[in-house]
Amino acid sequence: MILGKLWNALAAQMNKVANFFWTADPVAQLQYEYDKAVDQMKEGREGLEQYRALVERVTRQVEGDRQHVASLEARIKAYLQAGERETASKFALELQQAKKQLAENEAQLKLHETAYNNNVTKIKHATKKLAELKSKIQKYDAELKLSRAEAEFAKLAHSFNFDVTTDFGQIEDVIQDKIGLNRAKVRVAADLSGQGLEEIQREQAVEKAMADQALRQFE
Numbered sequence: 110m111i112l113g114k115l116w117n118a119l120a121a122q123m124n125k126v127a128n129f130f131w132t133a134d135p136v137a138q139l140q141y142e143y144d145k146a147v148d149q150m151k152e153g154r155e156g157l158e159q160y161r162a163l164v165e166r167v168t169r170q171v172e173g174d175r176q177h178v179a180s181l182e183a184r185i186k187a188y189l190q191a192g193e194r195e196t197a198s199k200f201a202l203e204l205q206q207a208k209k210q211l212a213e214n215e216a217q218l219k220l221h222e223t224a225y226n227n228n229v230t231k232i233k234h235a236t237k238k239l240a241e242l243k244s245k246i247q248k249y250d251a252e253l254k255l256s257r258a259e260a261e262f263a264k265l266a267h268s269f270n271f272d273v274t275t276d277f278g279q280i281e282d283v284i285q286d287k288i289g290l291n292r293a294k295v296r297v298a299a300d301l302s303g304q305g306l307e308e309i310q311r312e313q314a315v316e317k318a319m320a321d322q323a324l325r326q327f328e
Contacts, residue, residue: 136250143242150235157228164221171218174211181207 181204188197 136246136253139242139246139249143239143246146235146239146242150232150239153232153235157225157232160221160225160228164218164225167214167218167221171211171214174207174214178204178207178211 181200185197185200185204188194188200
């Protein structure tokens with residue numbers, strides 16, 4: 110039966126979930142299996158709808174049999190009250206056959222109802238499992254993307270970990286050397302800026318003394 114195949118296929122797919130992650134794109138593989146299961150679920154639902162139509166048809170047949178039995182019983186009683194035993198006996202034989210057919214159809218209806226209810230339970234359970242699988246797909250997709258981003262960030266962080274053994278570390282050494290050279294030039298310029306200052310100060314002192322001497326002539 111299609112529902113049995115559906116359940117077996119779905120169970121097999123659920124068991125294969127753990128083996129999907131060796132593929133290049135495990136999330137896409139999961140989504141593919143999920144979509145296939147959804148398609149099978151749709152087929153199962155259509156099959157269940159057709160089976161329900163059969164159950165309804167048998168139900169109507171049983172109801173007709175019950176009405177026929179009730180009608181025969183009423184006729185038998187009426188003919189007996191009218192004193193027509195021969196006619197009543199004919200309907201009694203027909204009643205036996207009608208009751209036998211009713212019992213058979215009731216038994217069939219019970220089997221069909223049980224099978225239908227069992228399949229409904231399986232469909233509901235499979236639907237629940239599909240919902241769980243869909244949730245897992247979304248969870249795995251998010252976790253996989255996050256783990257990839259973390260891995261890329263880790264590689265980037267390692268690239269910017271300056272070490273003399275790396276190219277970035279060597280570049281840093283060059284930069285530090287240039288900074289040291291520039292600072293040395295500033296220091297040398299500062300040291301050289303004091304040269305000739307004493308001579309200038311002596312000339313300024315002589316000029317000041319001569320100015321004071323010239324000023325005394327007017328005092």
